[in-house]
Every structure is written in structure tokens, then in C-alpha cells.
Amino acid sequence: MTEESPIKLLNDLVKGQTARIHDFTEENDTCARLEEMGVTPGEEISVVRYAPLGDPIEIRVRGYNLSLRKEEADLIQVTEI
Amino acid sequence: MSDTSRPNAGPTIQTIALAGNPNSGKTTLFNAFTKLRQKVGNYAGVTVEKKTGTLVLAGNRVVNVVDLPGTYSLAVRSPDERIAREVLTGRSGDTTRPDLVICVVDAGNLERNLYLVSQIQDLGLPMIIALNMMDEVQRQGKEIDVAQLSAVLGVPVIPMVANQNRGIEELKALIAQGVEATYTRRWRMAPDLEEQAQHIVRLLVEHEGFEESEAFSEAISILSVGRKIEKSDDPADRFFKEELIHQINAIQDRLRKMGLRARSAAVEARYAWIKQVLRDVVKDHRPDQQNITDRIDAFVTHKIFGWLFFGGIMGTMFFMIFTIATYPMDWIDAGFGWLSGIVADALPAGLLADLLVNGIIAGVGGVVIFLPQILILFFFIGLLQDTGYMARAAFIMDRVMSKVGLHGKSFIPLLSSCACAIPGIMAARTIESNKDRLVTILVAPMMSCSARLPVYIIMIAVLIPDATALQKSGIMILMYLLGTAGVGIMAFVFKRTLLKSQQPIFILELPPYRMPSLKTILLQMWERSRIFLKRAGTVILLMSIVLWFLMSFPRHQDLPPHEALKHSYAGSIGSTMEPVIKPLGYDWRIGIGLIGSFAAREVFVSTMSIVFNVSEEADAGILRDEFRQARWPDGRPLFTPLVCIGLMVFFVFAMQCISTIAVVYRETGGWLWPTFQLMYMTSLAYVAAFLVYQVGRMMGFS
Ligand SMILES: Nc1nc2c(ncn2[C@@H]2O[C@H](COP(=O)(O)OP(=O)(O)OP(=O)(O)O)[C@@H](O)[C@H]2O)c(=O)[nH]1
Numbered sequence: 001m002t003e004e005s006p007i008k009l010l011n012d013l014v015k016g017q018t019a020r021i022h023d024f025t026e027e028n029d030t031c032a033r034l035e036e037m038g039v040t041p042g043e044e045i046s047v048v049r050y051a052p053l054g055d056p057i058e059i060r061v062r063g064y065n066l067s068l069r070k071e072e073a074d075l076i077q078v079t080e081i
Numbered sequence: 082m083s084d085t086s087r088p089n090a091g092p093t094i095q096t097i098a099l100a101g102n103p104n105s106g107k108t109t110l111f112n113a114f115t116k117l118r119q120k121v122g123n124y125a126g127v128t129v130e131k132k133t134g135t136l137v138l139a140g141n142r143v144v145n146v147v148d149l150p151g152t153y154s155l156a157v158r159s160p161d162e163r164i165a166r167e168v169l170t171g172r173s174g175d176t177t178r179p180d181l182v183i184c185v186v187d188a189g190n191l192e193r194n195l196y197l198v199s200q201i202q203d204l205g206l207p208m209i210i211a212l213n214m215m216d217e218v219q220r221q222g223k224e225i226d227v228a229q230l231s232a233v234l235g236v237p238v239i240p241m242v243a244n245q246n247r248g249i250e251e252l253k254a255l256i257a258q259g260v261e262a263t264y265t266r267r268w269r270m271a272p273d274l275e276e277q278a279q280h281i282v283r284l285l286v287e288h289e290g291f292e293e294s295e296a297f298s299e300a301i302s303i304l305s306v307g308r309k310i311e312k313s314d315d316p317a318d319r320f321f322k323e324e325l326i327h328q329i330n331a332i333q334d335r336l337r338k339m340g341l342r343a344r345s346a347a348v349e350a351r352y353a354w355i356k357q358v359l360r361d362v363v364k365d366h367r368p369d370q371q372n373i374t375d376r377i378d379a380f381v382t383h384k385i386f387g388w389l390f391f392g393g394i395m396g397t398m399f400f401m402i403f404t405i406a407t408y409p410m411d412w413i414d415a416g417f418g419w420l421s422g423i424v425a426d427a428l429p430a431g432l433l434a435d436l437l438v439n440g441i442i443a444g445v446g447g448v449v450i451f452l453p454q455i456l457i458l459f460f461f462i463g464l465l466q467d468t469g470y471m472a473r474a475a476f477i478m479d480r481v482m483s484k485v486g487l488h489g490k491s492f493i494p495l496l497s498s499c500a501c502a503i504p505g506i507m508a509a510r511t512i513e514s515n516k517d518r519l520v521t522i523l524v525a526p527m528m529s530c531s532a533r534l535p536v537y538i539i540m541i542a543v544l545i546p547d548a549t550a551l552q553k554s555g556i557m558i559l560m561y562l563l564g565t566a567g568v569g570i571m572a573f574v575f576k577r578t579l580l581k582s583q584q585p586i587f588i589l590e591l592p593p594y595r596m597p598s599l600k601t602i603l604l605q606m607w608e609r610s611r612i613f614l615k616r617a618g619t620v621i622l623l624m625s626i627v628l629w630f631l632m633s634f635p636r637h638q639d640l641p642p643h644e645a646l647k648h649s650y651a652g653s654i655g656s657t658m659e660p661v662i663k664p665l666g667y668d669w670r671i672g673i674g675l676i677g678s679f680a681a682r683e684v685f686v687s688t689m690s691i692v693f694n695v696s697e698e699a700d701a702g703i704l705r706d707e708f709r710q711a712r713w714p715d716g717r718p719l720f721t722p723l724v725c726i727g728l729m730v731f732f733v734f735a736m737q738c739i740s741t742i743a744v745v746y747r748e749t750g751g752w753l754w755p756t757f758q759l760m761y762m763t764s765l766a767y768v769a770a771f772l773v774y775q776v777g778r779m780m781g782f783s
């Protein structure tokens with residue numbers, strides 16, 4: 001992992017951007033569920049698009065597409081690659 | 082791979098469970114196995130309860146098959162996950178522990194699918210992997226080394242395309258042959274964690290009588306709770322012996338002090354192992370191609386075109402319901418008219434002829450006539466689900482839904498409720514949070530279901546006798562919108578008062594688009610219409626007879642029909658009710674209709690056919706004319722525009738459906754919520770109809 005690059009939130013990424021998952025901002029059931037679905041630290045994640053009203057967002061992780069609300073996306077910290 | 086010519090390689094299999102991620106094709110395989118017709122759809126969470134059937138192997142050997150709801154994990158966080166876990170661990174009351182698990186795996190999505198496979202392997206059951214959707218993998222230009230995959234996992238892997246019946250025979254042959262669990266766990270956590278996990282395993286085996294394999298799976302889920310365990314009803318805290326709880330909490334503490342993240346350690350270890358496995362197994366020959374799904378999504382989730390498309394689909398659906406459907410409706414109508422003509426001619430005039438013609442044929446015919454519209458509705462819903470568009474609709478609608486505290490996932494239950502609240506309420510099971518699920522269940526019956534169509538249609542016909550298809554769909558869409566507004570407002574109120582909780586989480590998979598299968602859609606339409614017709618043949622038939630009886634007795638043959646009805650049992654019930662419903666502009670005859678429709682909304686129409694003695698032919702046109710001619714005793718017309726609108730509004734909000742009450746009882750596990758729901762919806766309906774009538778009159782309408 002590239003330690004130098006700054007930690008951002010998934011929401012800070014623009015459409016089409018790919019980053020590496022760093023960690024979660026807190027520990028709760030939602031994070032546990034996301035991790036089990038493959039959103040684990042070290043893995044690549046990209047923002048595919050935002051919904052027409054700006055929320056939720058569509059992400060791509062481990063080769064499949066998933067939709068999350070911004071609050072949930074705010075739980076995910078990423079580093080740029 | 083002949084199965085009868087040689088002795089079985091493994092133990093004889095009696096019960097098979099089909100497990101796997103949502104939307105991996107389990108039900109498709111289940112249907113192919115059992116020749117049953119469970120619902121499939123390109124949307125995560127189609128199956129929400131376990132379904133059982135039987136598979137007949139060569140030599141007439143019969144095996145039980147259990148179709149499980151799809152889950153991403155065996156951690157218990159929602160009702161469908163609990164079902165899957167209970168069946169697989171043999172703790173489910175009515176199914177024995179399976180002696181074979183078929184893990185249905187979406188080959189196009191191996192990485193995430195194998196996570197669940199690895200969890201199921203912890204349970205130590207014999208396993209076969211059904212590597213489904215191989216057609217999509219090929220189309221994407223990927224290659225999977227099946228032999229290698231089978232070798233590293235230690236279980237047989239059968240590549241297949243379930244919806245084209247490819248691979249089914251191979252799978253059956255393997256089942257007949259028998260399979261044994263010979264795999265071992267290959268993934269490892271950090272040594273410290275492994276040690277603590279083993280410690281918990283020992284505790285479980287010694288103190289709780291767990292079997293070795295199950296104890297490990299249990300130990301991992303205890304570790305992954307990552308917090309102190311307390312005595313409670315929480316399914317995560319299944320432990321009751323104080324002593325054990327103490328020791329486990331001590332272990333959790335120790336891990337925390339060591340700075341180890343117990344919660345995610347197992348998750349990460351499994352995924353790391355899977356990555357490594359897949360490095361050798363999957364070859365992607367065209368990694369950079371933009372797929373079709375992406376291109377379609379760019380359009381259907383576009384800021385402008387997305388909404389146009391969404392509105393267009395909904396508009397087309399309703400328009401079709403009012404144009405195309407009228408032709409077969411006329412045929413059905415003519416059919417029933419012909420039938421009652423024959424019966425009336427064949428039988429001497431009297432009680433029996435009256436029961437058959439005015440009771441049964443008029444009652445049942447008045448409902449069956451709506452079959453074509455229901456078919457069209459289900460055709461559209463089936464199409465949207467089978468292509469995968471439904472998940473996109475949830476995606477673009479989520480923001481709107483979240484305004485009232487609902488969930489994009491509530492969109493599917495609510496949209497399904499447009500067809501019928503029963504599948505809608507059951508679909509709410511995919512919502513993780515209990516309170517959010519309950520809110521969805523409470524408001525879902527307010528979406529205008531197909532059983533309301535008959536009422537709307539007849540009322541619109543009375544309101545505007547020669548309405549164009551456009552006018553009809555316009556009013557209809559208004560009614561749907563009114564119901565939807567009711568859903569929004571009540572959800573908002575419930576979320577703020579009774580069922581206060583945080584914003585729900587919204588994690589929804591967006592599956593790739595798939596060609597819809599005409600067979601699947603037709604089967605679903607057939608299933609639905611079968612249920613509808615069954616209702617016409619049972620509940621509605623029975624209600625028609627009961628109502629006919631109430632309306633024909635006590636006999637007053639000397640009186641003219643109108644007076645005789647007034648003095649019948651039904652007439653007296655209606656008259657008793659009249660003071661209550663008079664403020665809505667209804668008389669005792671409409672009162673009878675309302676009582677009848679407590680069983681099911683569409684009974685309103687058949688009841689009214691009987692009340693107004695529309696006997697000769699069960700013709701909607703004639704009923705309409707009768708309605709228009711109906712008068713109060715003082716000569717004022719009964720069905721004024723305000724009454725028609727008020728009645729439609731009443732039906733928008735009123736619960737009026739015994740089957741829905743029954744399903745809410747089952748889904749919420751008690752009488753509290755269905756009772757509450759019935760009361761609040763009826764009050765809402767009353768108040769709304771009251772306002773329409775009274776405010777309308779104050780404004781000078783009639
Ligand atoms: N291309 C392709 N599509 C398939 C195949 N098998 C099933 N499908 C489709 O995949 C979708 C999901 O199938 P289901 O059988 O409903 O999946 P499930 O695993 O029961 O899903 P849940 O009940 O939600 O857990 C449907 O649209 C099927 O028609 C296959 O081998 N290839």
C-alpha cells in the first residue's frame with residue numbers, strides 16, 4: 001500500500017475514478033456487511049456513477065457492481081493509486 | 082457416469098440444500114430439478130423463504146431438495162440469512178440437516194461467491210459446486226479452469242447454464258453417485274487469532290456439546306462479532322452458560338489488547354485465500370472491454386433520459402392495461418353472458434336459477450373479467466425483474482424514497498404491491514432492519530393493487546360514461562399517485578413516531594442485464610392468474626353465495642325486488658350502517674358492497690352486481706347504467722361524481738383484503754400489527770372519503 005498518498009473518503013472520488021480501500025471510519029454492522037461482500041482493506045474500488053439525484057452511488061469492487069448510499073460510502077476510507 | 086450399474090461411491094443422499102449468493106440461479110436450478118415453478122428473477126432477493134421439492138433420480142430414487150434464500154454470508158443479520166444458516170446447521174424445525182449442499186455459484190462473479198462457499202465449507206457438509214452462468218463468462222471472454230478450481234477447493238465442480246438446462250444431467254449423475262466431504266480448510270488467519278479460535282472451539286465442544294466442524298464455524302462468528310457477548314435475544318449472542326460467556330469475553334478482551342482486529346480477520350483471510358486461488362483459475366482475455374450493461378446503465382440512470390425512460394415504462398404499462406386489455410375483457414364478458422343465458426333457459430325460474438345466475442355467475446364473472454388487466458400488469462413486472470431493470474429503478478428511486486425515510490429496497494416490495502400486496506409484503510424480507518421492514522409492510526397495501534382495478538374501472542365508467550382510454554388511464558394514474566402519496570406520508574409518520582430508527586442502510590447489488598426469458602415471464606403470469614382464479618373460485622365464489630343468501634332471505638316474494646332487498650338480512654345490515662357512512666354520501670346498498678369487499682376488494686363489484694340485480698348478463702356496461710340510475714329515496718342520484726371519487730379514494734386507502742391481513746399476521750408473527758394496520762387504514766380511508774364528499778359539497782360540487 002502506498003502510505004504517502006493521503007486518505008480520502010470514497011465519496012470524494014469522482015465518477016470513473018479507482019482507488020484502494022484503506023479502512024473503515026467506524027466499526028458497525030454496515031461495515032461488517034460490506035466487508036463480507038468484498039469491500040476489504042487493500043482491495044481496489046471504483047466509483048462507476050452517481051444516481052440521477054446524486055445519491056446513491058454505484059461502485060465496482062471484486063468484479064461486480066454495488067449500490068451504496070452516501071452515508072455508507074462515507075464509512076469507507078480510500079487512498080489514491 | 083452411470084449411476085445404477087455400480088455401487089454408490091458415497092453415502093446415499095436424502096436431502097439436498099441449494100445455497101449460494103443471491104441471484105446466482107438457485108431457483109432456476111431448483112425448478113429444473115423439481116419441475117416446480119418457483120419465481121426467478123434477475124434481482125437479488127427473489128426467494129425469501131425456503132422452498133422444498135423432490136428430485137427424481139434414475140431408478141426412481143427420490144431426493145428432497147431445499148431451495149434457500151440467497152445470502153452473501155452465513156452471519157445472521159436478516160431473516161433470510163437466518164433461514165439459510167438454520168437449514169444448513171440442521172436447526173430448522175421442519176427440515177432435516179441436508180446431507181449434501183449444492184453451492185450455486187455465479188461464475189461471472191467468482192470472487193464474492195466463493196466467500197460464502199468457504200463459509201459453508203466450515204460446516205463440514207458434503208458439497209458440490211454448481212458453477213452456473215458459464216454462458217456469460219464465455220461471452221465476456223473469460224476462461225475458467227474448472228479442474229483446477231475443483232482441485233484447490235477439494236470439491237466436485239460442475240460447470241452449467243441452469244436456464245438452458247445445461248449441466249443438469251451431470252449434476253444429477255453426481256448426486257446419484259454420492260459425494261463425501263473430503264476437503265480441508267486452506268485459509269488461515271494470523272497465528273494468534275487461530276490460537277484463540279481453537280480455544281473457543283474447545284470451549285464449545287466441551288461445554289455446549291458442539292460437533293468439531295460446527296464449533297469452528299461458530300467460533301469464527303463469535304470472533305467476528307468483535308464485541309462483548311451478553312445474555313439476550315440477539316441471534317449473535319446464542320450463548321447461555323454464564324461461564325462460557327465469561328471466557329469468550331476474556332478472549333475478546335485479550336485480542337483487543339493485542340491490537341488484533343478479530344472482527345474482520347476471518348473475512349480478510351478468506352478473501353486473501355480466494356484471490357490466490359483465482360489467480361490460477363480465471364483467465365481474462367478481454368479485461369478492458371466496456372460491457373453492454375455499462376452502456377445501458379449510462380442511459381437508464383441518466384439525469385434526464387433515466388427519468389423519461391422510467392416514466393415511459395410506467396405510462397406504457399398503464400396505457401396497455403386500458404387499451405389492449407379491453408378486447409379479451411369483452412370476450413370474457415360475452416362468455417359469462419352466454420353462460421347465464423344458457424342456465425336461465427335450462428332451469429325453471431326459482432331459487433336455484435336465481436342463485437346460479439344472480440349469485441354465482443354474476444359474482445364470479447364480475448371478477449374474472451379483470452384477468453386480462455392483471456396479466457398485463459404481471460407481464461410488465463416480470464419483464465422488469467427478469468431483465469435486471471428493477472434494481473436500477475431502486476437505484477434511481479432511492480433518493481426519493483429516502484425523503485420519507487424509506488429505502489430503495491422498499492421500492493421493490495412497493496412496486497410489487499401494485500400487482501398484489503401479498504408478494505410485495507413478502508419481498509420486504511430483504512430489508513435488513515426490522516423496523517424499516519415493518520414500516521414497509523404497514524404501508525405496502527396502500528399501493529393500488531390489481532384487485533382495486535375493478536372498483537376503479539366501474540367508478541370511472543359511472544363518472545365519465547364514455548371516457549377515452551387516455552382519460553381512464555389518467556384517472557387511474559391519479560389513484561395510483563394518491564396511494565403512493567399515502568405510502569409516503571404514512572411511512573414518514575411511522576418512521577418519526579412508532580418505529581423510530583436511523584436511516585436504513587442501502588446496499589444493493591446491480592446485476593448485469595440479462596435477456597428476459599419469455600418462459601419465466603409467462604410462467605409467472607400463469608402462476609399469478611392461477612392464484613387470482615383460485616380466489617375467484619373459492620373466496621369470491623363463497624362470498625357470492627353468502628351475499629346472495631343474505632340478500633335473498635328472508636324471502637319477500639310479494640314485494641318488488643328493490644323493497645325485498647331492503648328487508649333482507651343484507652338490507653338490514655346496510656341500513657344499520659347507513660348513519661355511519663351517510664356522511665360519505667353512501668346509502669345502505671353501498672354499505673353492503675363495503676361489507677362484502679372486506680373479504681377482497683374486487684368482491685365490491687360482484688356484490689354490487691347482485692345488489693343491483695344485474696342478472697341477465699354480467700355486463701359491466703349494464704352495472705354502470707344501473708349505478709347511474711340509482712337514486713336516494715328522495716329522488717337524488719346516488720352515484721354523484723363526488724360519491725364516485727370518494728369511493729375510489731376510500732378504496733385507495735382501505736385495507737379490505739383478508740389475504741393481506743393473513744400474510745401480515747404471518748410475516749410479523751402476531752395479531753398486533755395486522756390489527757393496527759386494519760384500523761389505521763380504515764380510519765384513513767374513512768377520513769379521506771369524508772373530506773372528498775364534504776369539502777367537495779362545500780365547494781359547490783355534487
Ligand atoms: N445467463 C444466465 N442466466 C441465468 C442462468 N441461470 C439463471 N439465470 C438467470 O439469473 C437470474 C437469477 O436466477 P434465480 O434462479 O432467480 O436466482 P436465485 O439464486 O434463486 O436468486 P435469489 O432467489 O434472489 O437468491 C434469472 O434472471 C435467471 O433467469 C445461467 O446459467 N445463465
Ligand SMILES: [Mg+2]
Nearest residue numbers: 107108127128
Ligand atoms: Mg431464488
